[in-house]
Amino acid sequence: MPNHRRNLANRCNALKSTGPRSVAGKRVSSQNSRKHGLNSSPDFECSCEYRALVELIAEEGFSAFACADIASGLLNYRRVMDAYYDTYTSPEPVDEFMRDMNVKASNPIFSELLSPSGSEPQDVREMAAFFASMQRQERRKGGPVSRRSSDTHKLIRYQRNGIARLSRAIRQG
């Protein structure tokens, strides 16, 4: 079977999938859309980094409250920047098959793949339209650099909030 045809058959079969059925599978897929976890509020106070930072900052003449604020602000800022790095270095991969496929030329393959289920021309057109829209989406996302730029761009507000929190804690301390 030619490579293009096989890839297309795999994609068409994947469309028939109804998603995970087991509890474990559902648990895994429930995390699919999770990107960075920066909306959660972690408890830094239990970490040894936090305690060591607080001790260190206290020696600089900050009050106990200020030390706690600065330490958690610094750890939070680091958390954001680590997520920033991870997002930057692992963008969503480019689906070259989808990007480069010729949808019009694939119509005979669609009709062949759909024929066992007694497909009609309307079904083939719908299938082609579906793949064309997927292709548009894929092309709109651009190459790896565009993807990593737009993914990282989503973290701007976390960085802004993180640095503002740290800076405020230091200046008010």
Add this chain to the structure above:
Amino acid sequence: MLYNIHFSIDVDVAMPVEDKSKSLLPFLSSPKLLPDESEAEFQSGLQSLLSELDNPSPLAVALVSQLNECLWWIKRHTVDKELLLHEAMARLLSREGSNWMGSGNSKLSVALEHYLGGSAHKDEVDFIDQALTEANLTLSDLRAKAFKDAARHIKMVDDLIHRQHQTMRHLQRSIDSIDYKSRLIKRMDLELAALELKQSVKEVSSLDAKPS
């Protein structure tokens, strides 16, 4: 999992400030670099920033290392702007030439990257020249068109660079604040010492003035 903080603290609280600032370097400045980046260059940037501070406290060192990281990100994003243009140029060439899609975008991107970097083989040069001829474009036309095509993503990268500048401004203000605080504490200590001295002089003089 992105929560984990990628550093560890190994600081003895009884150490003098100078030693602490040195031992804090691996704590907050352990860089997360890309495979083709030089750690020596990163560290030399950090050292030059630190050398501008007069006896920095551990917190100031931590903030300066964050500042150095921002500078590093600005450098990365600036390179990205050029890469975005290259990506858009490859995309446009691929779109313009009717027979290029079949050979795949990746081959075209690689060839174009080498072509623009001046390290292309002869067959890559021919490949790109042919693509440009078919698309009826010169390289500068292609670049201008690519700029327009990639404008949205270039704007995003500009936003990212702007954000790093803003972050640096925050960090600088924080460093200034720490510096001012330490100066203020020193000044108050000196004033207190002067007051104590005055007081003790007064006591001595009053004792001297008393008739024995």
